[in-house]
Amino acid sequence: MPYSPAPDRRSLLKLLAAAPAVSALGGLAAAAPARALAAPASGAAAPGIVKALPPEWFTVRGTNAEARFDSFADTGLLTPNDRFFVRNHTTTPVLDAADWRLTLWGDGLHGRAPVHFTYGQLRDLPSVTRTALIECAGNGRSLYTSQQGEPVTGTSWTLGAVGAARWRGVRLSDVLRRAGIARDAVALQPRGLDDPYVSGGVDFGRVRRPLPVAKAFDDVLLAYEMNGEPLPYDHGYPVRLVVPSWVGIASIKWLGDIEVSTRPLTSPWSTDWYRLFGPAHPSGGSEPIGVQTIKSAYELPFGATLESDRVHRLTGRAWSAHAPVRSVEVSTDGGTHWRRARLLDTPRRNGWVRWTVPWRPHRTGPATLLSRTTDAAGNTQPERAVHNTQGYLFNAVVRHAVTVA
Numbered sequence: 001m002p003y004s005p006a007p008d009r010r011s012l013l014k015l016l017a018a019a020p021a022v023s024a025l026g027g028l029a030a031a032a033p034a035r036a037l038a039a040p041a042s043g044a045a046a047p048g049i050v051k052a053l054p055p056e057w058f059t060v061r062g063t064n065a066e067a068r069f070d071s072f073a074d075t076g077l078l079t080p081n082d083r084f085f086v087r088n089h090t091t092t093p094v095l096d097a098a099d100w101r102l103t104l105w106g107d108g109l110h111g112r113a114p115v116h117f118t119y120g121q122l123r124d125l126p127s128v129t130r131t132a133l134i135e136c137a138g139n140g141r142s143l144y145t146s147q148q149g150e151p152v153t154g155t156s157w158t159l160g161a162v163g164a165a166r167w168r169g170v171r172l173s174d175v176l177r178r179a180g181i182a183r184d185a186v187a188l189q190p191r192g193l194d195d196p197y198v199s200g201g202v203d204f205g206r207v208r209r210p211l212p213v214a215k216a217f218d219d220v221l222l223a224y225e226m227n228g229e230p231l232p233y234d235h236g237y238p239v240r241l242v243v244p245s246w247v248g249i250a251s252i253k254w255l256g257d258i259e260v261s262t263r264p265l266t267s268p269w270s271t272d273w274y275r276l277f278g279p280a281h282p283s284g285g286s287e288p289i290g291v292q293t294i295k296s297a298y299e300l301p302f303g304a305t306l307e308s309d310r311v312h313r314l315t316g317r318a319w320s321a322h323a324p325v326r327s328v329e330v331s332t333d334g335g336t337h338w339r340r341a342r343l344l345d346t347p348r349r350n351g352w353v354r355w356t357v358p359w360r361p362h363r364t365g366p367a368t369l370l371s372r373t374t375d376a377a378g379n380t381q382p383e384r385a386v387h388n389t390q391g392y393l394f395n396a397v398v399r400h401a402v403t404v405a
C-alpha cells in the first residue's frame with residue numbers, strides 16, 4: 001500500500017536532491033542523508049532546524065530550540081508538533097522515506113547476517129499507539145546555577161526541553177524477533193542518520209547510545225507518526241526510537257541502523273556524556289543514566305507581573321518518569337505554606353498532568369511561587385537537586401519569581 005514519503009511540512013522546503021550516499025559500516029551499507037534545508041517561514045532561526053521558531057513559542061539555544069513553558073498554557077495534554085522542543089547535536093537531515101531503510105546487524109542476530117527493513121515494510125507490521133513524554137536529560141540544567149549557585153556545562157535549558165506526544169509505530173521487540181535476535185543478546189546500539197558530531201576537533205561519529213535488550217522488549221517503539229501525522233523532519237522523520245520514561249538521548253532520531261550484541265556496548269554518549277560526575281557521585285562517574293526524573297512547572301513566564309487583589313488561575317504541569325503523578329502541592333509564599341492543586345487529567349505512566357490552583361495576592365512586591373510533585377511510588381521533588389557537573393536530571397522544587405503590582 002502507498003505511504004506518504006514526507007511530512008506535511010514539505011511546503012517548508014524546496015525538496016532536495018534525494019539520491020543518498022552510501023557509507024561503510026563494518027561491511028554493511030547504510031543510507032546517508034540527502035540534505036537541503038530551506039529557511040523557516042517565520043520566526044527566529046537556529047542552525048539546521050527546519051521548522052519555524054516564533055519567539056513566543058521558542059528560545060533558540062545554539063543548534064537547539066527550547067519550548068517556552070508558558071506557551072503550553074493554551075495547549076492540551078499533548079504538545080503540538082510545531083510547539084515541540086528540538087534537540088539537535090548537528091543539523092536536521094531531510095530524508096526521503098522511499099530511499100530509507102533500517103539495518104539490524106551484529107553478533108546478537110542468528111546467522112549474524114544483516115537484516116533490512118524498508119519504510120513500507122515497517123508500516124505493514126502491526127502498529128501500536130502510545131502517549132509518552134520526551135525530555136532531554138539536561139532539562140532544567142540552568143537552574144543548578146541560577147537557583148543553587150553551582151556551575152554546570154552544556155545547553156542552558158530552563159524547563160522547556162520536554163513535550164508529550166501520541167506516537168504510532170512498531171514495537172521494537174517485534175522487529176528484533178523478525179530480525180532473529182539471539183537468546184544471548186544483551187545490548188543494542190541504535191544510531192541516527194544526522195551528521196557526525198564534531199567537538200573540539202574530535203569527530204565522535206553519528207549519535208548513538210546503547211540500549212539494554214530488556215528495555216527494548218519492554219515498551220520501546222520505532223515511531224513513524226507523531227500526533228497523527230508523519231514525523232516532522234526535526235523530530236526524526238522517517239523513523240525514530242521512542243523510549244518511554246528514559247532520558248531523551250535514548251530516543252534516537254532519524255534511525256539508520258541498530259547493532260545487536262552479545263556483549264555490553266559503549267559510545268561517547270554513554271561514557272563521556274550522560275553520566276553523573278562530581279563529588280556526590282562515584283569516582284570516575286556514575287553508570288550511564290537511563291530513567292528520567294520528577295518535575296513540575298508553572299505555565300507562567302519567570303518574572304511575570306500579576307495584578308494584586310484579583311483572583312488568578314495559576315496553571316502548570318507535573319510529571320514523573322518513575323510512576324504516575326499522585327499529587328501536586330503549591331506555595332505562593334516561598335514555601336511557608338502549601339496547598340494541593342487540582343489535577344485536570346487522570347495520571348498515567350509516561351505522561352504528565354495539568355494542574356490548577358486559584359491565587360488572590362493582596363500584598364504587592366516580589367513573590368516566589370513553588371510547585372512540588374509527588375508520584376505514586378512516593379517520590380517527591382526535593383528542595384535541592386544533587387549536583388553533577390554536566391547538569392543532568394534536575395529535580396528540585398523550582399523557585400518561580402513573580403511580581404505583584
